[in-house]
Amino acid sequence: MAYDTNNIFAKILRGEIPNQTVYEDDHVLAFRDIHPKAKVHVLVIPKGAYESYEDFSAKASDAEIVAFTRAIAKVSKLAGIGVTGYRAIANTGADGMQEVPHFHIHLLGGQRIGGMITLPE
Ligand code: 5GP
Secondary structure, eight states, rough: OOOTTTTTHHHHHHHOOOOOOEEEESSSEEOSSSSOSEEEEEEEESSSSSSSSHHHHHHOOOHHHHHHHHHHHHHHHTTTTTTTTTTOOOOOTTTOOOOOOOEEEEESSOOOSSSSSOOOO
């Protein structure tokens, strides 16, 4: 499946939609989720056009992968959840129920996040 250049995060990266930026570098942008599911809810995305974690893991350059991984700790610190902890979630593909087809990791914290997941019947 080809990367959809009209997905909402592509528009954010192009500056067509505003965002509450937490962190930015050459390869990464992190911003507040528009519908936060916890007191702190930040999305971390690569600037490259990767539709999912699967796609990013397979195709991103070493520099992009290193920058993205290093950004997680920078973002958690800036968001005030580096010490208290957080849950990092990467919804991936159909079964992962990914809604926006641009790779992103959710960082959820600022409170106890609760048990892992409850699967539907
Ligand atoms: P997914 O289900 O794909 O893992 O999560 C997509 C996330 O993107 C959701 O948590 C949703 O609230 C967030 N989101 C969708 N549209 C926007 C937007 O325009 N701005 C921001 N900041 N977040 C968005």
